[in-house]
Amino acid sequence: MNGKELMKLVKDWRVAALLILIVLSVVAIYPHFDDKGNLTSNLQYGLDLQNGAWLQMEFQAEVVGFTTDQPVSDFISNLSKKLDTEVLLVETSDPTHLEIRKYYSREDLEQIFAGEGGKVTSYQKGVSKNTGELVKKILENKLNSLGTKDTKINILAGMGNVAQYVRVEMAGVDMNQAKELVGKQGKFEIRIQTVGNQTEHVLYGDAISSVGNPEKDIQRSGVWGVPFTLNEAGATALQQAAIKYGLTTNPEDHYLIMILDNKTVFNAPMVADAAAKLKTSTNRQWSASTGTGSAGENAAQTLNIHLRAGALPVETKIVGSGSVPAEQGAKNKMVSLIAAILALITVGIVIYYRYREPSIVLPMVLINASEVIILLGFISAIKFQIDLPTIAGLIAVVGTGIDQMVVITDEILHEGRVPSQNLYLKRLARALMIIVIAAATVVIAMVPLMLMPLTTLQGFAMITILGVLVGVIVTRPAYGKIIMEILSK
Template sequence: MKRKSKVQERPKEEEATMARTLKDWRVLLMVGLVIFSLVSIYVVPPGIQNGPTGNLQLGLDLEGGSWIQLSFQSEVIRFDTDGNPENLAANLRSALDAEVYLIEEDRLEIREPFTREELVPVFEEFGATIITYEQGVSEETADQVKLILEEKVNGIGTKDARINTLTGLNGVTQYIRLELAGVDITTAQEIVGSQGKFEIRIQASGNETEHVLYGDTITSVSPPSRYPVGSDLWGVGFTLNEEGAAAFRTAAVTYGATSNPDMHPIMMLLDDEVVYSASLNPELAAQLQGSPVRELRATTGAGDQGLEDAKTLEIHLRAGALPVDVTIAGSGTVPATLGDYFKFMCVLAGLFALVGVGGLVYYWYREPAIVLPMIGTNIAEIIILLGIAVYLQQLDLASIAGLIAVLGTGIDQLVIITDEVLHEGRVPSQTLYMKRFDRALGIIMVSALTTIIAMLPLALMDLANLKGFAIITILGVLIGVLVTRPAYGKIIMAILSRNPGEKS
């Protein structure tokens, strides 16, 4: 009777152990993230309406589309001079009839295509010598171009787009690459060259506004700067041609902006949306009473927010026109049928990888109670990774390669945990189990850290598709170490403890 009682109690103990395991915070976290990921992919609109891929952002390789690589018609010059660098930049601006900006005390950017041979005598004329000549733009200008192109892409509702600046170790960016999934090459080229309708209007009376001028009267736009110099106020300067300056003065005087600025603010609109509104400052209002003013400045505020607003306003003032001329250095298309083929092959490769590692693990352990939790944990890890990728990363062939790599390394680490906690094929006591599990987790964390360090250069550098591979790999490693490995440890402990002291 006593033996029978123990046999009857054993299933109840196993059920209680499994219930405690399912309520463990590590397991609940993994299950919660899986649900979150499935919701992000298939439930959040438009979700399942997009087909089997849901909200996953598919890249050019898998969706089909176009790519364009642009070359900047500009150069970055490092120089040496005994004079004032700012005076040199101003003199060059006048002599070359081009936009010239001082990047550092001994470096400047010329936003027109000139050869070194053409520039040497001009620099010598103003008492300066050229030390280095590099075609391209500064990182600041490259970032501005990227922002403008992103706004253009967002304006046509294209979410599956990638824009990468290709910057060298010298900090000079010579190329920028656009990948637009689902967009034909003609549309892609139009995106690069299109401009919006920029307009300045003035508050007349009540809610009525009157047209003042269009963006074609703006001859130049300066980068964001502080004014007065030394203050914390940011703004953007721009220059009007004579016709625009006369129209601006006439409107300001006619509608009372010079006599009562607060009641008649000046508004800037891009594609009929107000992007900036402010009253004339008293000094400018007084100047306009007497004569037209060509040099104007829009102040955006103080601090970091003022700087960000100034950067955005500069883009609006340019009406989507790039600050530097570009030429198409290369372009191409990926047909939609080829993208569908790549998608099919990626799914097939993933299934083969999953079946392959599952078969190898089964051959090693010959125990379904161990193999199934391993495969299930691995699948959960991939689902979580895809759910996070919805918000962070576009999936292309390189990213899919990262997913398959994560699948393989994930199983490898689960094998390390399982082999470490088993002692001569037997399940140890709970105390010894936790000690060995912690040791296995420590080994995995060190391995994960080395992988992250190895991938960081690829993730941070502008290496196009390789960046996606590195980001997916790093995310997969982090999800494994922080979520799925601890959860697997609790699950496998509950399964193995059902048969203590027996061979696994």
């Protein structure tokens, strides 16, 4: 193929799209040498491929179905006092299930419910889906603020969307450090503005006895806020500071400032009515307003996490743990690389044995390798950690990719000769239709694996689906065009 024909081929939109994706992927991967002269890239590796630790923790709480002849709000309030913990409705629109944020056996709960005028209809250990997501956000916020960014946190749910476990994977962290990071609370402080930009300490996070879920105040034009409760010492400290620095008479000039690990997370004046009441009495029940609309709701969700200072809403118990030494991670990385290279070589040998024509084999192998580069570029762009299941997905993509290109080649070379242009296009269209149907089958099979809370399979399913889509949309049409030009010679 001369230069003019090659340029014409490159300008074809299918081939051009493939080349552009390859270039963008290489930029995203960014292979380069570090200060020590070692080859590195933007790819992030999970526990399987570097040292790290994982913890699996069980929620010490339960979701209980119930009936009662008492007013639901009174029943929940009495139950909360009796159980000495938070008791919440799982769904306010369907008040039939409660989340009890402390572990009790079903037998104990049945006795307590009966004493309060209720009955247990179902029992499942764990927390609601919303609480599970809150736990995930709290852990992500805490671990990221501590500089541990190579983390994966997954909530493992059972029947009825009841979250039973949380699994935390931390690359580059040993087991002792992992336990310390997960169990550590941040330093939370409330300060009061005195004169200008000067502030004075009021209380620390240990003065906050409980934090409620974000809620919208209908009476205040839908303002979002986060309710929280101070203990007696905290309420007294806030009242004394408010009186001392003039907040009770002029709240607009004396903002309350909330700080988590030396970072301001809330800064606003106190409502005038609430400030005036502090002149004569303490107040333990407060709500930090964050605004209206979706922005106010998002700010309330974030502040809810900050107020907890990294403390989870329910206790957890470590039921599983493990670690990967650095030497094992490096060995796994090398073995995976060798396996990928051997897969490509083996595929090339088998294809050559079938066609005995290098001009057919070479484009197949190169396009197969380009799919892997494109997938690695996508992984790097979204900061997804590569683990052994992900590598298994990449190798699976190599196999399915070759299968599909064999379908195209065999369809075109039907009866052993190159067809005319019109017949070629018809056969290519027929081959692509077969590939699309096969790809749809793979996607349908992989979607449940990707959505199920089985963390070890999600990477495999995601890469397999993405590989199929890249093949159908980009690389198969490009291969069809390239092989047409080669076979026409």
